[in-house]
Amino acid sequence: MIAAGNNISRLHVEGTDDQHSIIHLLQRNGITFDPPPVDIHVEGNDSRLIEAIPVAIKAAKNRSVGFVIDIDTTPTDRWAAIRNKVRSIAGDFPSLTNSLPTEPSQTGTIIEIPEITSHVGFWLMPDNRMHGGKLENLLDTLVTPGDPLRSIAEIAANQSRLYGAEFAPQDQIKATLHTWLAWQKEPGRPYGTAIKARYFGNNSPVAIDFVSWFKLLFAIK
Numbered sequence: 594m595i596a597a598g599n600n601i602s603r604l605h606v607e608g609t610d611d612q613h614s615i616i617h618l619l620q621r622n623g624i625t626f627d628p629p630p631v632d633i634h635v636e637g638n639d640s641r642l643i644e645a646i647p648v649a650i651k652a653a654k655n656r657s658v659g660f661v662i663d664i665d666t667t668p669t670d671r672w673a674a675i676r677n678k679v680r681s682i683a684g685d686f687p688s689l690t691n692s693l694p695t696e697p698s699q700t701g702t703i704i705e706i707p708e709i710t711s712h713v714g715f716w717l718m719p720d721n722r723m724h725g726g727k728l729e730n731l732l733d734t735l736v737t738p739g740d741p742l743r744s745i746a747e748i749a750a751n752q753s754r755l756y757g758a759e760f761a762p763q764d765q766i767k768a769t770l771h772t773w774l775a776w777q778k779e780p781g782r783p784y785g786t787a788i789k790a791r792y793f794g795n796n797s798p799v800a801i802d803f804v805s806w807f808k809l810l811f812a813i814k
Contacts, residue, residue: 602657602811603632605649607639611661611718611728613785615807618735621788621795622804624813631659631811639663646678650706650713651685659714659810663727665763671717672697679713697721701806714810720799729766732784734797736773746773 606612612633616626624630636642642662649658664671676693683689685708692704699721703714719731736743750758750768760768775781777792787793794800807813 601632603634604659605634605636605642605645606661607636607642607663609635610784613783614728614788617785617788618795618800619804619807630813639665643674643678647682650682653711654709657712657811661716661718663718664723665725665727667724668697668717668722675715700802703810712810716803716806725763729770731799732770732793733766734799735793737794742776743773
């Protein structure tokens, strides 16, 4: 967690990889974290993050609050879980009854809660629409197009399963990116410091959409 004052807005994320990747991506796009513009709070996993939604919204009086969560399954299922949690507190905030759209915006969803003068935002990694999507899918868009090591890393990750590698099929993109990072100048850097070291880029279309959503939600110019 980033040290911050009690009145600072908050962004809830699943894990530390998300936290540090977001910080360094935002910094690469001109947003300073000295002092931090928001408190980026790690919930631990997707289930805890979803469960935290009602409490976090209730605590957001006169502040903005955001949630970044991997799609993992389908956008429809993930969004349904989020909508259910938001609507569970509609008794306290009637504006929430029909405030969330039936599907997430492709450029990130932001709603207003006039009862507490707050805005609430949701970003589904990587792009609010990719089935099975996660943080790594956004990071993959930041690899230089045509990078031969990226292609070889994918081949190596695939072939490793023939020799006993046990990662799940849905974690193929994680295996590929970690293999690719193992071949950089300083092998094995975590995602956040790899962004800082410019192994990753910072301005793919989906990354720019994410940064724009963040700025709009937290009123950052």
